[in-house]
Amino acid sequence: MARPLRAWRELVKNLFRKHVTGQYPHTKPVIDKNYRAKILFDANKCIGCNICVRNCPADAIKIIQVNQDEKPTEVDGKTIPAKRKFKCVIDLAKCVYCGQCTDGCPVKALSSSQDFELAHFNREALIDEMKHPYETESKKK
Amino acid sequence: MPKITVPLGPQHPALKEPGSFMLSLEGEEIKDAVLRLGYNHRGVEKAAEARNYVQNIYLLERVCGICSHAHATAYVHNVEEIAQLEVPQRAKAIRMIVGELERLHSHLLWLGVAGHEIGFDTLFMYSWRDRELVLDALEEISGNRVHYSMNSIGGVRRDMSNEQIKKVLGILKTLEKRIKYYITVGTEESTILARTQGVGVLPKDEALKRCATGPQGRASGVDRDVRRDNPYLLYDKVDFKVITQDSCDVFGRLVVRALEMVESCKILKQVLENMPSGDIAVKAPIKIGPGEAVNRYEAPRGEDIHYLKANGTDVPARVKVRAPTLANFESVAYMLEGDTLADAPLIIAAIDPCFSCTDRMSLVQTGTGKSGIMSFKELRAYSIEEYKKKGIDFSKL
Numbered sequence A: 001m002a003r004p005l006r007a008w009r010e011l012v013k014n015l016f017r018k019h020v021t022g023q024y025p026h027t028k029p030v031i032d033k034n035y036r037a038k039i040l041f042d043a044n045k046c047i048g049c050n051i052c053v054r055n056c057p058a059d060a061i062k063i064i065q066v067n068q069d070e071k072p073t074e075v076d077g078k079t080i081p082a083k084r085k086f087k088c089v090i091d092l093a094k095c096v097y098c099g100q101c102t103d104g105c106p107v108k109a110l111s112s113s114q115d116f117e118l119a120h121f122n123r124e125a126l127i128d129e130m131k132h133p134y135e136t137e138s139k140k141k
Numbered sequence B: 001m002p003k004i005t006v007p008l009g010p011q012h013p014a015l016k017e018p019g020s021f022m023l024s025l026e027g028e029e030i031k032d033a034v035l036r037l038g039y040n041h042r043g044v045e046k047a048a049e050a051r052n053y054v055q056n057i058y059l060l061e062r063v064c065g066i067c068s069h070a071h072a073t074a075y076v077h078n079v080e081e082i083a084q085l086e087v088p089q090r091a092k093a094i095r096m097i098v099g100e101l102e103r104l105h106s107h108l109l110w111l112g113v114a115g116h117e118i119g120f121d122t123l124f125m126y127s128w129r130d131r132e133l134v135l136d137a138l139e140e141i142s143g144n145r146v147h148y149s150m151n152s153i154g155g156v157r158r159d160m161s162n163e164q165i166k167k168v169l170g171i172l173k174t175l176e177k178r179i180k181y182y183i184t185v186g187t188e189e190s191t192i193l194a195r196t197q198g199v200g201v202l203p204k205d206e207a208l209k210r211c212a213t214g215p216q217g218r219a220s221g222v223d224r225d226v227r228r229d230n231p232y233l234l235y236d237k238v239d240f241k242v243i244t245q246d247s248c249d250v251f252g253r254l255v256v257r258a259l260e261m262v263e264s265c266k267i268l269k270q271v272l273e274n275m276p277s278g279d280i281a282v283k284a285p286i287k288i289g290p291g292e293a294v295n296r297y298e299a300p301r302g303e304d305i306h307y308l309k310a311n312g313t314d315v316p317a318r319v320k321v322r323a324p325t326l327a328n329f330e331s332v333a334y335m336l337e338g339d340t341l342a343d344a345p346l347i348i349a350a351i352d353p354c355f356s357c358t359d360r361m362s363l364v365q366t367g368t369g370k371s372g373i374m375s376f377k378e379l380r381a382y383s384i385e386e387y388k389k390k391g392i393d394f395s396k397l
């Protein structure tokens, strides 16, 4: 086919084609459920093994014990030390969202979410502190 | 006519990354070109010595934003070789799928950039639109569009479901049609022909002398491809052609990349249709070695070489990366000479450069101990001997 004719055909076809680009932020892109974005932490599961901290390539994750001051309990004359409880702090500015921490966690306390809109104007807001319920409870007391 | 020296870079709108090109002009013609790298040295190799083997997968993946899987795979191949791990077949297949999808995405990206440099922005938008399909597939398989992080030491991190396999096969069908369209456009469109034919000529003997690799070398008739010559993963089990061209110009490089995409689709189909079953990873030790290993990987831009020395601890003693752009950079000076200034950005873009990946620093200490410089001949003889030990004969090249 002659070149001008082909160009015209392409032009007319494109007039009726749907837009490929999306109107972000008015329409949100479809994010696959396998996507690795913000890391979520389940404080009730964490055993404080620190495997996630050791293997994090960006030095972004910290696991901090929150109940050092908790007293051991006495049951039938035996002292049982309190179960150690941990919170997790991830620096979202450092995290590269590789998901290594979720892979390495032996009790699956960490998981990837699809929340990708993490930009912020101030750096402090990027420190994502995922507290253990114990902290909030003990504060109330 | 007086000579004028024009600096192109380190910061220049035509360059995507910092690299410096001092061009001596006589009129419009480039008479001489002096190239300099080193504006974006990130110290990746040194940083690798301070991280453990798992952390290094992610660090080395970030040597390049486009051939990220290439670097990560070359690195894990080294670790696996030293630790003598037997990687399951399914893991190899998945690594190959990601690798070939990456090649598709890289070549489509290059096609767009080349279109943009030529002044043919429609081609840029078309090819980047189609590249989205590949990125979507990668996002679904690996969880990210650019840094797939698919590799673990001893296998891959995620399995592929049957639906994913079907979906990728569907995407390939659309892509094959689009690639065919680009081949027609690329070889018939007069704008492209006028801007690429006879531009940036690199004859075969020069390409060999300057160690050009990948599509750059193949477009000058250098019939080399690590996937065929020193097969890794499952490349010895699939059927594909190594594309070469004899035109030795930018047009040849365009054709090589376009036809390579067809071959990539062919490889992908063969792997996806015959996925081996079984595990996707074996357990890896935390401490590796002692030992050393060198591995090569055919990245979209050419041969990527990684060296690793392990000393029995959980961190490597030495990591060395030779990114493909370093091999191709040498030919740019030759190609620029004799061409016009207006073609310079296109000629530079035609090697598909990754300046930041290439930036390395070397410290040569003289006067202490034994040191010396190997001539090209000696180095060649040495490497032929080394490869003979692995059962591959390169002496006839």
Ligand code: SF4
Pocket: A039, A055, A056, A057, A058, A059, A060, A061, A090, A094, A095, A096, A097, A098, A099, A100, A101, A102
């Ligand atoms: S996702 Fe990667 S970088 Fe982010 S905290 Fe987890 S291991 Fe660290």
Ligand code: SF4
Pocket: A045, A046, A047, A048, A049, A050, A051, A052, A053, A063, A104, A105, A106, A107, A108, A109, A110
């Ligand atoms: S790896 Fe899991 S269990 Fe161990 S410290 Fe991290 S979050 Fe807690």
